[in-house]
Ligand SMILES: NC(=O)C1=CN([C@@H]2O[C@H](COP(=O)(O)OP(=O)(O)OC[C@H]3O[C@@H](n4cnc5c(N)ncnc54)[C@H](O)[C@@H]3O)[C@@H](O)[C@H]2O)C=CC1
């Protein structure tokens with residue numbers, strides 16, 4: 043039975059799902075060395091932001107197939123290291139969107155009305171109505187940096203509160219921003235005009251220290267900054283200095299450069315700063331959502347199924363996966379088949395996406411074809427995550443072409459592998475949307491479903507050849523399940539595709555090519 047380690051607190055709903063397919067150990071608060079010590083036993087690791095999954099941990103996770111982040115940000119996972127080892131990294135892109143957006147909105151209002159400090163003051167026995175005079179958000183400018191899932195929800199609620207919305211997001215169109223009621227502006231203008239600035243971007247090299255002494259200097263002296271995204275996007279000492287010196291109005295922070303927050307001057311800035319311990323996703327609802335979302339993906343991967351929100355499989359989002367799922371198996375089967383027909387070392391793989399597959403969304407099919415191609419060399423070590431890297435490291439050139447006009451089938455896939463022993467090609471399509479059929483081998487039209495053991499011959503189309511091959515296979519006790527010949531012209535060259543019940547015994551291929559008229563024979567295990 044597979045083993046899953048849960049190293050951060052997650053909702054029981056997730057544990058229940060994992061327990062259907064695996065032994066689940068919940069061990070929270072492990073030190074890095076303790077995690078390294080035990081991770082080698084586990085097939086899957088489920089985390090939140092509390093566990094830092096470093097390259098060292100990934101190297102020690104010799105059985106790891108998947109790392110599941112029960113939340114959005116995967117900046118605490120060395121994703122490139124996981125990718126190199128073929129470990130799938132999944133997250134829950136939407137499970138805590140509302141929770142994080144509502145936390146940011148709560149921060150905006152709390153900061154404006156000094157709620158945390160006013161509350162503490164009353165609880166101390168005071169009744170101070172002067173110190174805590176606040177500001178209204180109505181008609182104020184809210185600058186949203188990052189208009190993704192969380193930023194968009196913040197926008198729609200803030201709009202309802204009568205705020206004017208400015209947004210900066212270089213990856214969002216003006217139309218989309220306008221739909222959200224936001225005016226898309228450049229960052230400088232946003233810094234200059236905003237009364238509130240709320241950050242909803244990932245931490246990347248570009249966004250690290252985005253809020254620094256220089257950018258703080260551009261802001262209004264009354265500006266309030268809210269960070270419920272990631273620590274490190276704000277230079278904390280520059281922020282503390284700006285608040286102390288009255289260069290900005292205040293800040294509300296849920297996330298910090300280093301968590302848990304240690305000794306910090308941020309703690310001593312009074313009512314102009316609100317600090318929460320990374321609570322953005324901490325609602326009952328969000329925790330159930332993310333635990334179920336990620337546990338289901340870990341369960342699926344353990345069962346050999348694809349994960350819907352893998353962050354390290356290019357182009358494979360949940361909606362696209364749903365659409366492409368049946369074709370992924372087709373691509374993989376064809377890759378495996380053409381690789382075996384080519385034998386030797388493959389130097390170039392051409393993937394032609396035909397008919398309805400000729401869209402940009404079909405990129406994962408190229409990865410699936412590579413996975414199939416590399417299966418003979420790497421077996422279970424190749425997967426959707428590392429197939430492209432493995433191909434690149436082996437010097438396999440991948441050419442992707444599209445032909446929307448191919449209309450034989452709704453969508454079909456043509457693969458051509460050129461290697462040290464020559465060039466071979468296969469084409470396949472789905473019948474009835476599900477059943478894989480080979481429709482062409484080396485340019486000869488056929489129509490057979492692939493089977494585990496197959497034999498292909500290239501021969502001259504002439505009387506008696508099928509009988510001779512059948513007798514030869516019979517003499518080796520090989521049972522033929524089905525057989526089909528593909529030819530272009532009568533008595534010209536032809537291809538025979540045979541499904542056989544067992545692997546071909548050693549030495550029989552040489553005997554087959556001695557049959558007069560048979561030029562080549564290839565055995566394939568799928
Ligand atoms: N405090 C908490 O507990 C939580 C924090 N988060 C964090 O919130 C952030 C946003 O999450 P989502 O909205 O779900 O992500 P998302 O991917 O839907 O949106 C992020 C947006 O940022 C934009 N962006 C990327 N680089 C940018 C840049 N250099 N400048 C401006 N915009 C840029 C993207 O185009 C995208 O629209 C993430 O960092 C996530 O980790 C998410 C959930 C809970």
Ligand SMILES: O=C(O)C(=O)COP(=O)(O)O
Pocket residue numbers: 090091092112113114115116138320321322323324
């Ligand atoms: O989902 C995210 O990105 C978060 O920051 C939430 O973090 P958490 O799961 O609460 O440790």
